[in-house]
Structure formats: C-alpha cells, structure tokens
Amino acid sequence: MSFIVAVAAMICIVCVPTFAQRGGGRGGPAAGQTVEKIKMLKPNLYEITGGGANTLVRVTNQGLIVVDTKNPSDENFNRLMEEIKSVTNQPVKYVINTHHHPDHVGNNQKFIDAGAQVVALEALKTWMGNDPRTKDIPGRPTQTFSKDYTLKLGDAEVRLYSFGRGHTGDDTMVYFPDMKVVMVSDQITDATPIVDFANGGSAVEWTKILDGVLALDFEQAIPGRGEPKSKADIQAYRMKFDTVVKR
Template identity: 30%
Template structure:
C-alpha cells in the first residue's frame, strides 16, 4: 500500500485559522485530462472535477474563494461555456469556498441536503449566496454534454453529507473526501463521519466502476481502480487491528501510541507532517469504533 509519495493534507477546513493568512497569489491551477472533455483541476484544497461541452460546464467542488478568478481563467481556456452546474461533494471550505463567486456568475449550486444545512450552521459560511439551491437526499442525475452524471449520497463517511459522482460515458469517478489517494483518511467525526461509513463509501464506489475507471480523489493524485481497492483494504485493515487491540483491553492512549496498528500502510515518520498523522488516525478509529459499539 505504500507509495513513493505521501500526501501532505495540511489544509482541509476553512475553520482552521491558518487559511486566513495564506497567500494564494502563487497558487497555480493545474489541468489534468481524465477522459474526453473531463478534467481534474488542482490548486489548493480539494480536487476539482470538470465536464465541458456545448451544454455548459459542469463542475465538482470549487476550492477557495480567493482562487475563483484563477479557476475561471482555466475554465475559459478549456471551454467557451460558463459554469452551468456546480456540485459540492460535502461542506468543507476547501471544497465550497468559491460557491458565492460561481453562483454570482450564474452557476446553479447542488449538493446533498446535509451540505446545505452544515453550510447554514457554519459561521464561516452564513450567507445565502454560498448555499446550494438544489439538494437531494439519496441521489440525483444530470444529463448534459453527452454524459449521465450520477451523484450518490454515501452515508456518514467523511461527513454526513458526502456524495460520490460517476460519469459513466467518460468512465470517471469523483469521490470527494471519501478517498484520499496516498494518505490516511480524514474522517470528520464531529460532522457525522464514521469508519463504518467511510468503508461503505469505498465499497459502494468500487461497485459502480470498473478496472478502467479513472478516479478523481478528494485529495492526492489521479487514481485507478487498484489504488481505490487498496485504500479500502487499508481502512478494513486498520479497523481490524484497532478492534483487536480494544478486545485485548488496550486503552485509547495505548492505541494512539501503538504504531504497529497502522505502520504496514504508512509509518508515523512518513506522515508526521500530514494533517492526519499516525496518532490522529488511530485516535479517530478508536473513537469511531467505540461510538459504534455504544449504539
């Protein structure tokens, strides 16, 4: 499962004060072709998915408000059409920060209904112009640019409002933050995320794709089926290891300190500078599994 690179997920939530002090001037938006008329954009924050065509641009996530002009410039180079629909995979600020800017430019905002509620409750995002205007519970489909865009709600995974988006004609899947390629997962327990849900999300994603599918993860490099499958196996393996330790009487503190529970995937040294370090992921698994046991 080890890779030659380790994703340093230092910047995830707009609630982290560091965001307010970051200089976005030097951020460059990179375009990675994924399939015909389908692209992945990277910059700072969550990976963006883009589908272009005569029907207008369909975009998945939008990073930070400060980057909207750069993102729009790149989109203009890819398509002469405006952003018609913008779908948020979840509510975190590195995926929704540009909502108001794109809505002002005419984009229709869509998301799972819990995303709208979370954005309304978040003091960083109180304004109506940042809120999705179309919400769905379990799934929604759009038909444009020769693709049937399928957005599926995966329950209590990274958060309580995650959606994975599959474009079958292009054979591209955007997982949002239910998949971090090359890193431990970030499971936001305070926002409805859970280990069980994150595992189920990966299982559901793998069930609807095939060996040739190209994957846009929430963070990290573009991925394929095998990367996604190995990510699922990591989640299952850590769960099994932590459950075994709990059954053997290990305390929360002992589990956090026990690197052997996770080192076959990434050592603590490898991820020491990542947002989700070894101790953090072990604490997350312990807390989530204990909560499940107490239900």
C-alpha cells in the same frame, strides 16, 4: 508511520473540536495554495488542482459542469475561471459539491452570481450552516437531493451517489459513466484519512462508501487531493481501512 497506525491515531484525535490543518482543516491535508494549470483526464473531462481541493470540469455541448469550487478567495475563483476558459468559452451551468468543507464550497456564490446552479446533498445545507468554518461562507446549494440523483446536461450524464457517512455527514460520490471516472473526493487521500466526527463523519460507514464506489464501473477515481487512483488502489485502501475499523 504505517497506514493502519496513522488512521487509528487520526480517528482518535479528529474528534477534538480544536483540531485544524492549514488550508484544508478537517477537509484534509494542506493543498497547493495556488490554482494550477488545467489538465485533461479524458476528452471533455478536466482536472484543476491547487487552491484547495481538486476541481473537475465536464464539458458538454450545452455548457459546463464543475465539481467543487476550492477555498474562498477572489484569486482562487479568478484563476479557476482563467484555467477553464483556456479550454472552453462555454458557461458554467452546474456546480456540484462533494461535501461542505470550505475547500470544496468556497466559491459557490461566485458561480451562482454568474448564473450557475449549485447541486448538493440536502444534508450539505445543514452541515454548511452548522460548521463554524463554513456558516458565514455564502453560496448554499440551489438544488438538492436526499439520496441519489442523476444530472443531465446536453450530451452528458452525471450520477450523484450518497452511499453513507464517511469523511463527513454529507459525502457525495460523483460518477461520470461515459468516462468511467468517479470523483471520490476526500474519501481517498494520499495522506492520513480524516473522519470529521463533529460534522457527521463516520469511520464505521466509511467502508460502505468505498463498497459503493467499487460497485461502479470505473477506470479512474479522483481524490480530493493527489493523483487519480485505479480500482485496484481503491480496493487496497478499503481493505486497510476495514482492518482499522475492526480493531
């Protein structure tokens, strides 16, 4: 099935409340069920796949920043920490959530219990509380922002952008300017894009998010699942998605 036909079909059916997928639900296609080995993207920036959405780990001289915490389970959390500790013994100081789906926020509370702050868009609190899949998952954000936010820890700066609604109503792009890397989460997937209309998603605004991302100076875009993408990949994806929305 072509990208255009697949996206158009998915936009039509994702609004059905009973729609679900193994592992990711509206959060995306099923990911590897086991947390995998940590991989270095760049010095002091790592990716951990499997167990839900991709997780990023930024190492600073004053602790760690973790992006997304995978599906909720003791096994996932323990494996995540095992992989993190294989490269550094520094504590996790901040967790950033890209949106409220369970494969991205599932182990927030465990990080909070260990002393971390969870940073997310203010709207994430609302959608996490309203979504039947996440309302009973503990670990609401401890620090929120309404639009854009710059997080500084030690020698690192992370910029958080809310360019609009796309995959959900609380999507956040996480940009590491010194690394020229941006976490785009489920705004880019290797499978069919999913617009979670029930939780604030918008096919129309999706391209606005991609435009915001393309305005950034980056070399790698990290999706919620799948391999890192180039700027050219994002440009091609945006053109295809725009074609769907205009039809």
